[in-house]
Amino acid sequence: MKVPGELVELMLREERFTIASHVNPEGDAIGSSIALALALKGLNKDVRVFNTDGVPAVYGFLPYSGLVETVMDGERLKDSVLVVLDCNSLDRVGLDGAECRRVVVIDHHQTVTDFGDVRWIEPDSPAAGLMVFNLLRALGTRIDGDIAVNLYTAIAVDTGTFRYPNTTAETFRAAADLVDAGADPAEVSNRLYESWSEKRFGLLVRVLQTLDIVDAGSVRCAITNVTLDMFRETGTGAADTENFINFPRMIGSVEIAVMFREEEPGCWKVSLRSRGACDVSAVASRFGGGGHRNAAGYRACGSLADLRRGFLEAVQFCAAAG
Amino acid sequence: MKVPGELVELMLREERFTIASHVNPEGDAIGSSIALALALKGLNKDVRVFNTDGVPAVYGFLPYSGLVETVMDGERLKDSVLVVLDCNSLDRVGLDGAECRRVVVIDHHQTVTDFGDVRWIEPDSPAAGLMVFNLLRALGTRIDGDIAVNLYTAIAVDTGTFRYPNTTAETFRAAADLVDAGADPAEVSNRLYESWSEKRFGLLVRVLQTLDIVDAGSVRCAITNVTLDMFRETGTGAADTENFINFPRMIGSVEIAVMFREEEPGCWKVSLRSRGACDVSAVASRFGGGGHRNAAGYRACGSLADLRRGFLEAVQFCAAAG
Numbered sequence: 001m002k003v004p005g006e007l008v009e010l011m012l013r014e015e016r017f018t019i020a021s022h023v024n025p026e027g028d029a030i031g032s033s034i035a036l037a038l039a040l041k042g043l044n045k046d047v048r049v050f051n052t053d054g055v056p057a058v059y060g061f062l063p064y065s066g067l068v069e070t071v072m073d074g075e076r077l078k079d080s081v082l083v084v085l086d087c088n089s090l091d092r093v094g095l096d097g098a099e100c101r102r103v104v105v106i107d108h109h110q111t112v113t114d115f116g117d118v119r120w121i122e123p124d125s126p127a128a129g130l131m132v133f134n135l136l137r138a139l140g141t142r143i144d145g146d147i148a149v150n151l152y153t154a155i156a157v158d159t160g161t162f163r164y165p166n167t168t169a170e171t172f173r174a175a176a177d178l179v180d181a182g183a184d185p186a187e188v189s190n191r192l193y194e195s196w197s198e199k200r201f202g203l204l205v206r207v208l209q210t211l212d213i214v215d216a217g218s219v220r221c222a223i224t225n226v227t228l229d230m231f232r233e234t235g236t237g238a239a240d241t242e243n244f245i246n247f248p249r250m251i252g253s254v255e256i257a258v259m260f261r262e263e264e265p266g267c268w269k270v271s272l273r274s275r276g277a278c279d280v281s282a283v284a285s286r287f288g289g290g291g292h293r294n295a296a297g298y299r300a301c302g303s304l305a306d307l308r309r310g311f312l313e314a315v316q317f318c319a320a321a322g
Numbered sequence: 323m324k325v326p327g328e329l330v331e332l333m334l335r336e337e338r339f340t341i342a343s344h345v346n347p348e349g350d351a352i353g354s355s356i357a358l359a360l361a362l363k364g365l366n367k368d369v370r371v372f373n374t375d376g377v378p379a380v381y382g383f384l385p386y387s388g389l390v391e392t393v394m395d396g397e398r399l400k401d402s403v404l405v406v407l408d409c410n411s412l413d414r415v416g417l418d419g420a421e422c423r424r425v426v427v428i429d430h431h432q433t434v435t436d437f438g439d440v441r442w443i444e445p446d447s448p449a450a451g452l453m454v455f456n457l458l459r460a461l462g463t464r465i466d467g468d469i470a471v472n473l474y475t476a477i478a479v480d481t482g483t484f485r486y487p488n489t490t491a492e493t494f495r496a497a498a499d500l501v502d503a504g505a506d507p508a509e510v511s512n513r514l515y516e517s518w519s520e521k522r523f524g525l526l527v528r529v530l531q532t533l534d535i536v537d538a539g540s541v542r543c544a545i546t547n548v549t550l551d552m553f554r555e556t557g558t559g560a561a562d563t564e565n566f567i568n569f570p571r572m573i574g575s576v577e578i579a580v581m582f583r584e585e586e587p588g589c590w591k592v593s594l595r596s597r598g599a600c601d602v603s604a605v606a607s608r609f610g611g612g613g614h615r616n617a618a619g620y621r622a623c624g625s626l627a628d629l630r631r632g633f634l635e636a637v638q639f640c641a642a643a644g
Contacts, residue, residue, distance in 0.1 A: 162484050162497070163511035172498035175484070179491040189485035195574035198535055208527045213520055252517035275512070 001131065001170065003138040004120050007104065010081070011040070011139055014102070018072060018080040020050040021128075022087035023094045026242060027157030027192070029086040030059050030068065032128040035150040036083065037067055039132075039141040048076065052094035056239040061191045062153060063146035074098065086128035089115055106131055110281075110292065123292075126166035129154025133174050145182025152183035153192070160246070161189060165276060165294060200240040206230050207244055213254065216315035219278055222248035223311075225260040225268075225304060238263070245271050256280060258311060260304060267301040270311065282318045283311070323447060323492065325460040329426065329440050332403065333362070333461055336424070340394060340402040342372040343450075344409035345416050349479030349514070351408040352381050352390065354450040357472040358405065359389055361454075361463040370398065374416035383513045384475060385468035396420065408450035411437055428453055448488035451476025455496050467504025474505035475514075483511060522562040528552050529566055535576065538637035541600055544570035545633075547582040547590075547626060560585070567593050578602060580633060582626060589623040592633065604640045605633070 011017075019037055021029035033049050040047045050072040055065045072095070082100040088107045090096050105116035108125040125131050129151045136143055143151070155175060159167045162175070179185060196204075203226070212223045226241055238261060245259040257273045270287070272280035274294050281296040287310070289298025300307050333339075341359050343351035355371050362369045372394040377387045394417070404422040410429045412418050427438035430447040447453050451473045458465055465473070477497060481489045484497070501507060525548070534545045548563055560583065567581040579595045592609070594602035596616050603618040609632070611620025622629055 160511075162507055163515070165508035167501075167507040169498040169501040172494045172501060176491040176494035176498065179489075179494060185484055185489040186487035189482075193485070194572050196572045198573055198575060201533070201570070201573045205527070205530045205533065208530065211523075211527065248523070250516050250518045251520055251523045253520055275516075 001122055001125060001134050003131075003135050004118070007106075007118050007120050007135070008138045010102070010104065010118055011135070012043070014045070014081045016046040016080045016101075017083055018048050018050055018077055018100070019083045019085055020072070020093040020095060021085045022092045023051075023053050024238065025051050025053060025056065025086075027059055027062075028127045028129050028154040030055055030065070031062060031150040031152075031154030031157070032132040033085050034062060034064050034067055035129070035147045035154070036085065036132050036135070038064060038144075038147050038150070039136045039139065042141050043139070048072065048080075050093070050095075053239075056242070057197075058192065058195065058239075058242070059153070062150050064150075084116065085132075088113065088119075088121070106135070109290075124166075124168075126164070126168065126171050127155045127158035129158065130171060130174055133178070143178070143181045148178040148181035148183040149188065152178040152185070153188050156185075156188055156192065161185075161192075197236075197240075199235050203230060203234045203236045203240055204244060204247070206234060207241070207259070208247060211248055213248075213251070214312065216256075216312040217319050219255045219315050219319045220253050221312065221315060222251060222254040222257045223260070223308060224248060224258070225262075227262045228265060238269075245273050249273060249275070256283075256315060260307060263299070266303070267299065268304075268307060269297060269299055270307070271295075271297045278315065278319055283314045286314045286317070323444055323453065323456050325453075325457050326440070326442050329428075329442050329457070330460045332424070332426065332440055333457070334365070336367070336403045338368040338402050338423075339405055340370050340372055340399055340422070341405045341407055342394070342415040342417060343407045344414045345373075345375050347373050347375060347378065347408075349381055349384075350449045350451050350476040352377055352387070353384060353472040353474075353476030353479070354454040355407050356384060356386050356389055357451065357469045357476070358407065358454050358457070360386060360466075360469050360472070361458045361461065364463050364466075365461070370394065370402075372415070372417075380514070380517070381475070385471050406438065407454075410435065410441075410443070428457070446488075446490075448486070448490065448493050449477045449480035451480065452493060452496055455500070465500070465503045470500040470503035470505040471510065474500040474507070475510050478507075478510055478514065483514070519562075521557050525552060525556045525558045525562055526566060526569070528556060529563070529581070530569060533570060535570075535573070536634065538578075538634040539641045541577050541637050541641045542575050543634065543637060544573060544576040544579045545582070545630060546570060546580070547584075549584045550587060560591075567595050571595060571597070578605075578637060582629060585621070588625070589621065590626075590629060591619065591621055592629070593617075593619045600637065600641060605636045608636045608639070 019033045021033045037047045037049045049067045054070045055068045077100045081102045083104045088105045088111045102117045105119045110123040207226045248257045259271045261269045274280040279293045281291045284296035284298040287298035341355045343355045359369045359371045371389045376392045399422045403424045405426045410427045410433045424439045427441045432445040529548045570579045581593045583591045596602040601615045603613045606618035606620040609620035
């Protein structure tokens with residue numbers, strides 16, 4: 001992974017940064033944002049971190065998670081280099097129409113737009129966190145324990161702690177260096193996987209009860225859903241569903257897992273995961289969504305029965321198209 | 323981790339080896355045995371691999387898993403260097419009283435005995451697989467793709483894919499080298515964690531629906547049960563419940579997880595897991611069972627309501643006793 005010289009130069013030259021990551025953030029968005037902010041602060045830059053949805057409770061353990069602000073005034077932005085992290089549009093960070101001095105995009109998601117004054121896109125990187133790790137190396141900043149925990153968590157989340165196909169030798173070497181710098185793999189795993197609230201676990205059980213396994217042509221799909229009613233009844237919210245979609249993937253026969261999450265009455269966020277044989281980003285793009293081959297999503301309104309039918313048809317179409 | 327020179331010298335000098343690992347083997351025992359055998363074969367040694375229980379089905383994917391033999395004749399042993407791997411006694415490998423030319427012990431479990439002519443014990447190593455990795459380096463043998471998959475799996479299993487407290491920076495560096503040599507992290511994880519039958523997953527959902535979280539004094543307990551009816555209705559059996567008890571441990575507030583599994587009508591196997599603050603072997607011993615501080619079990623007959631009450635009282639007693 002080669003860090004663009006132009007990016008390094010800009011980071012060293014500019015003085016004021018606002019780091020923004022995508023709405024509904026996960027550990028990679030939050031961890032890599034905080035890590036980059038700490039490193040830039042170490043270079044005596046004026047840095048602020050923005051995420052419109054804030055830090056999900058599960059990531060409250062991240063050092064300096066309190067840095068993340070959910071409101072950012074326009075004057076500040078105008079005067080900042082805006083670093084769009086782990087995504088690649090103003091829309092995705094919830095800052096549509098914002099004006100800023102310059103825009104830097106650092107993302108590991110494939111994109112077709114050319115948004116940003118300086119763009120660094122690495123579709124083969126498992127996590128934005130691994131890109132920030134390399135950026136900090138290129139900047140020559142020291143990775144201290146706080147930065148290490150943030151970056152380790154970012155990488156751990158986006159690789160399913162080294163279980164997903166995006167896990168490379170470079171990922172492991174970065175993890176080794178982050179452990180040397182102070183990240184504790186067991187502590188992070190404990191925070192990520194064994195610190196659920198009782199309410200969240202109750203929601204998981206409810207969601208798993210909706211599991212339906214059906215064939216779309218030759219592609220076996222595991223379908224789950226979570227409704228606003230379930231959130232209400234269990235006292236939970238959208239953030240509590242993170243990672244739910246991966247549970248049905250434990251089933252060997254399942255090629256695609258899909259979860260319908262109700263965002264507003266009758267409108268759904270549809271998350272897709274594939275084992276790799278089927279490109280779910282192609283499925284998602286048919287509904288105006290996007291993502292990677294193995295993880296994608298889209299939004300749609302309608303009855304669950306209609307949306308299921310549409311989804312299964314799209315899978316058949318994509319499967320037939322190869 | 324330093325490989326004893328005496329061990330390297332012996333491996334290079336001797337010509338005939340029998341590699342044996344412990345009864346009831348897991349991925350570390352099997353993977354590190356096969357990896358060492360392949361490496362020694364590469365040095366033109368006469369090598370055989372023994373495990374009295376053979377290769378569990380879940381590890382059938384390991385390259386050259388067919389090398390593992392479940393019977394080994396005494397004449398062969400007499401003429402061999404016996405390599406006792408991932409344990410440190412003849413008893414543990416099921417070869418009590420066997421005679422052999424010399425005995426080498428390679429183990430990462432703490433021991434008080436001095437069994438073996440050449441002993442290499444590394445209690446801080448997360449896996450025997452990591453020791454074999456270092457041994458192969460010291461022997462100067464090439465780690466090919468088949469060896470890499472075996473060693474990667476060995477390390478993955480014993481570290482819970484890099485989630486347990488034994489996961490070190492050295493572990494990650496070895497994983498990186500093994501990926502470079504041909505191990506595929508996602509493929510191994512898929513074999514280990516994502517190959518459940520649909521029936522087994524259906525049983526899990528049923529069991530999780532029984533979850534009840536209650537306080538025994540100050541100790542928060544997560545109680546689940548699985549009945550003969552559930553086995554019947556889902557077409558599953560006791561073996562399918564392996565690891566089920568760990569799911570409620572995802573809940574941060576839960577100190578003890580207990581699962582009641584019906585073995586015969588009205589008679590139950592009770593499995594206990596603790597995060598460490600409470601010694602569940604003390605609970606189990608009150609009912610004639612046993613185990614370790616963090617994992618224990620017992621058997622009892624009666625109504626589930628009575629057994630629950632008895633269990634919760636025992637936890638209170640133990641908690642009060644400190």
